[in-house]
Every structure is written in C-alpha cells, then in structure tokens.
Amino acid sequence: MKVVICGANQIGYNIASYLAAEENDIIIIDESPDLIGYVRETLDVQAVVGRGSNPDLLEELAGNDTDILIAVMVSDEHNIIACQIAQSLLNIPVKIAHIRNQSYLNSRWLDKTIHNFPIDYIISPERQVAQVILSNLKIPGVMEVLHLKNSEAVVLFLHFDEHSPMNNIPLRQIGEQFSGLPFRILGIFRSDQFIIPQAHDYLQSGDDVYVLVERDKLPRFLAVFGIKSEPLGKIIIAGGGNVGLYLAQGILREMPEVSLKVIENNRERARFLAEALENVVVLHGNVIDLNVMKEAKVSQTDMLVSVTNDDAANILSSLLGKSLGVPRVTTLVSNMMYPKFLPSLGVDSILNPGFITISTILNHIRRGSIRTAHVLQGQVGEIFEANVPSDSKLIGEKFALLNIHEKSIVGGIVRDGVFYIPSSEEFIEEDDHLILLVNNTYIGRVEKMLRSRNE
The missing domain is CATH 3.40.50.720 (NAD(P)-binding Rossmann-like Domain)
Known part of the structure; x- marks a missing residue:
C-alpha cells in the first residue's frame, strides 16, 4: 500500500x-x-x-x-x-x-x-481523545475501554493487583467455573512481555490485561474479578485546552450527576471556560501548584484527569493528586516512553493520543472485511473487528485457523445477534462478526485472510 x-x-x-x-x-x-x-x-x-x-x-x-x-x-x-x-x-x-x-x-x-x-x-484528535476519556470515566475501575462497532461486547484494559481473586488460577478453570459469564482474556502485559494466553496460562499480580466481555454481563464480570467500579461523584480536569473543554462538555452532557471542576493556567482561557461551561467551577492556576490543588479540594475528588498540553505537567499533577489522596488519576502522555514506568508510581490510567489517532486512521484504511482496528498499548498489536462476507475464504474453516499461538486469537463472535466465545474446533460461517487480537508481526497475514476471494 x-x-x-x-x-x-x-x-x-x-x-x-x-x-x-x-x-x-x-x-x-x-x-x-x-x-x-x-x-x-x-x-x-x-x-x-x-x-x-x-x-x-x-x-x-x-x-x-x-x-x-x-x-x-x-x-x-x-x-x-x-x-x-x-x-x-x-x-x-x-x-x-x-x-x-x-x-x-x-x-x-x-x-x-x-x-x-x-x-x-x-x-480531530482532541475530540477523539476526549471521547475515549469520557468512555473510561463511565467504568472508573478500568484503565481503558475499547468500544466495538458491534455493541454486544466491549474490550477492557485492566490491572490486576495482589488482591485479585483470580490470581494464579488457570484460565481454563476460571472459564469452567463461570461458564455463564462470556469473556475471554485476549492479551497480558507481564513485566516486559506481551502474551497471547492459552487455556493453561494464568493471571498474576501486576498483570495488565485486555479482556473481551459481553456488555450485558459487564457488572457481573467486574464483581467476579474484584474490580471496584463505583460511579464517580466528583471529577477535576487539570488543563482547559481543547481536550479539557471537550471532556468537560461531554461530562456535562452524559454524566450530569457529576460535580465538575477545571483548572487552567491561562487567565484568558480560564475566563472563556467559565463562560462556556455552565455549572462548572473553573479555577485559574498552575496544575502542579500545591496551593492551587488544595484550593480545588483535590483530596475530596473521586478522579483527577490531567490533560494539559505538556507531558511533564500531566505526570506531575497526577502524582501530586495521588500524594493528596485522590483515589484514581488519568494522565494524557504523548511521549511513548513514559507509560513504561508511570504505573509503578501510582498512575491508574495512561492514555497516549498518538495511539488513539493511529487507531482512528486505521479504521479507515484497513482492508478486507475489517471494520474497526484498535492499537494496543506499546503498539504490540491490534484488536480487529471483521465481518465474514459471503465469498470469504474463511467460510467452513475452523476457528483454529485464526487461533495461532502468540500471533492471534479470536476473542469472540457475534452470530445472528448473539455474542459468544467459539472453540477452536467450531466452524466459521457467513456473516459472523469476528473480534480478534493480532500480534503486530502477524497483522498483514490476518488482514489478507480476512479479504474476500475477489480482493
């Protein structure tokens, strides 16, 4: 291409x-x-x-x-x-x-x-970043939410700590124990490794995990896996640029019950925000100033979202918020090297606008029957959604063809409007809506497999 x-x-x-x-x-x-x-x-x-x-x-x-x-x-x-x-x-x-x-x-x-x-x-990266953060705020116990084109399922990016009830249990055993809870672990970040797991693998404390879940079963899944996801009552946005503005507007529109504050360092911009945002407290000040944070009563908020145009300010304001007792912080970071060490410092959710923009563009340029593509953290791979057309070469093949060790995994399918997790021995049918995770070294191969016979 x-x-x-x-x-x-x-x-x-x-x-x-x-x-x-x-x-x-x-x-x-x-x-x-x-x-x-x-x-x-x-x-x-x-x-x-x-x-x-x-x-x-x-x-x-x-x-x-x-x-x-x-x-x-x-x-x-x-x-x-x-x-x-x-x-x-x-x-x-x-x-x-x-x-x-x-x-x-x-x-x-x-x-x-x-x-x-x-x-x-x-x-419009600023709007798209704000929309991703807004989606994450609606499920505050997770690091990231990937909304799929097909609304029957959702992909979550989760952190498992030492208190997780599922640590050290083989995935096959978890699946058997909760057979009425459709989910599949798609990928695991463990230390410096990214693993596409098999049934005998298990979760460990410290793992960051991509998991596909049926949307209607999401509350039960979070409860079973010990993920606390209580609704947010108070949110502070550090940074009133375009991302902060769009995020604030989204919260007012879709989460009207939330008490919202915005901190902005530029006086004129702060004045503009105060006029543009009804029922929002806008504070003029530096987001890394201890006195400003105390004035904002950051210790009483449920979530701090740092979205200034400066990585260092976002990181420092998040760490300052954590030191003052904020339960959860979300940080926007453009430098792709920073996310490697931020979780160890207590930052709960790290978003890279570059990944979000790349995902948006990939949605428009991926070939074959691929409908959406989401870039994974660290650019280790992508999550695809793809429909199986009537002339697909995959029809009649087993799902095992797409379940390649350490390369790709079919997380789930939607068939006739119903989401479920297929076994490797089941057969692919026309109009199946596939949800896959693919390692970045195998993307081109899977993309070709998902094309119709005439492409």
Whole structure:
C-alpha cells in the first residue's frame, strides 16, 4: 500500500512509523528540514522537504499509484487543499485530513457541506481523545475501554493487583467455573512481555490485561474479578485546552450527576471556560501548584484527569493528586516512553493520543472485511473487528485457523445477534462478526485472510 503523509509533526511521524513497520510504501512531506531530517534518521521511509499542498510536488511524489493521502499539516486550509489536489488532479482513492479549527467541525455547518469537501474522512484528535476519556470515566475501575462497532461486547484494559481473586488460577478453570459469564482474556502485559494466553496460562499480580466481555454481563464480570467500579461523584480536569473543554462538555452532557471542576493556567482561557461551561467551577492556576490543588479540594475528588498540553505537567499533577489522596488519576502522555514506568508510581490510567489517532486512521484504511482496528498499548498489536462476507475464504474453516499461538486469537463472535466465545474446533460461517487480537508481526497475514476471494 502506498501512502503519502503531508506533515511530519508528531501525528504525521507516529502514523508514518506505524505504517512503515508493516512494510507499506510511505512518503512523508514537510516544510521543516529539521523534522524531515529526524524522519530520515529514524524511519525507513521517503522523506521530502516541501509543502504538502503544493500540486507539483504532490503530483511528482504521489504519481498515479497512491492509495491513501493523509494530510496532518498545521494549517487546516493546507490540509483541505492537499485533499482537493489528491481528488481532482491525482485521483487518490482515500483522503484523510486533520481538522483543528472547531468552526469547521460545527455540526450545523459540517452537515451541510461535508459532501462537497474533497475529504473522505476527517480526524480531530482532541475530540477523539476526549471521547475515549469520557468512555473510561463511565467504568472508573478500568484503565481503558475499547468500544466495538458491534455493541454486544466491549474490550477492557485492566490491572490486576495482589488482591485479585483470580490470581494464579488457570484460565481454563476460571472459564469452567463461570461458564455463564462470556469473556475471554485476549492479551497480558507481564513485566516486559506481551502474551497471547492459552487455556493453561494464568493471571498474576501486576498483570495488565485486555479482556473481551459481553456488555450485558459487564457488572457481573467486574464483581467476579474484584474490580471496584463505583460511579464517580466528583471529577477535576487539570488543563482547559481543547481536550479539557471537550471532556468537560461531554461530562456535562452524559454524566450530569457529576460535580465538575477545571483548572487552567491561562487567565484568558480560564475566563472563556467559565463562560462556556455552565455549572462548572473553573479555577485559574498552575496544575502542579500545591496551593492551587488544595484550593480545588483535590483530596475530596473521586478522579483527577490531567490533560494539559505538556507531558511533564500531566505526570506531575497526577502524582501530586495521588500524594493528596485522590483515589484514581488519568494522565494524557504523548511521549511513548513514559507509560513504561508511570504505573509503578501510582498512575491508574495512561492514555497516549498518538495511539488513539493511529487507531482512528486505521479504521479507515484497513482492508478486507475489517471494520474497526484498535492499537494496543506499546503498539504490540491490534484488536480487529471483521465481518465474514459471503465469498470469504474463511467460510467452513475452523476457528483454529485464526487461533495461532502468540500471533492471534479470536476473542469472540457475534452470530445472528448473539455474542459468544467459539472453540477452536467450531466452524466459521457467513456473516459472523469476528473480534480478534493480532500480534503486530502477524497483522498483514490476518488482514489478507480476512479479504474476500475477489480482493
């Protein structure tokens, strides 16, 4: 697959890095010689200095065989122009644009104009990050919630400590003991290893686990596995930028019973937030200032969510909150190296906006019958959802074909509207909705297996 990425900022770099690892043909363009120099030093891609909205440059680099153009430059207008060139001049099939200006994203305006845009998919990382955090807040005992296209099931990312009642029990035994509770452990982070478990494996204290659960059985699952998930009464958002604003608006809309405070360091921005958010206490101050945190009565809150534009401020404010007695903290961290040590410091949930953005883009570019793709922590793999079309090569094959040791696992399926966990000896049928976890070294192989006979 040939992909042209306009913009070598953090978003563009992360996308290029991820797609290049799958041996795609990647071209990345940026006006900054420094950014392009860094790309050339660290990635095996073609990196070119120039403006991504320059028609001559795009025509030269994209040619007539580019599959996807991804425009993530700083200027929304340049992103729109690049997509227009890709459509009108180069006939590129898929065009994705990062749009920052929220005026463009106003639903009243966008609904009337989107069909006239030369853009197939718009991404707005700030809104998407806020939506992911909002979903997590609704199940506060988990580190992350992955909502699937098919609403019968949900994937949770959980931490198991020494108090977990399921520690050191083989997974087969747990499944037999709770046969009426449809779930499957998909993957386990243990120390520096990522494990796709088998029936004889077991959970240990300190494990971070991806688990697929039937949505209707979620409360029972959390109770059985000792996951405390009491509703939140008080939340403090540290950082009133776009992510903080969208998150606050989402909480007001979907969790109206919550008492909400926002801390913002910029005086003018704090004034704007106070006017924009009804029934929200907005405090002007530094999120890593002890006196500000005490004024916000952070020790009395149920959850602190740190979403400033600075990783260090997010980490320090989370640790400060923990030291003052906050039961749970969620931290937004862009640097992919930080999450490795933060859990040991007491940070309950760590979100990387890069992973969220990559997942959003993958949803639009994965081939075959794949409907959604979620990037796992550490980029060790993905969780796929895929429908089995009538001409699929998989029909009549056993699920064992997709259950490959340390490479992939079918977590569950939805068949005729019913979610259940298939055995490896059962057969794949037309219209099955598959939910799989796939190791990053095996993604290309599984993607090909999920294609129809005509692809």
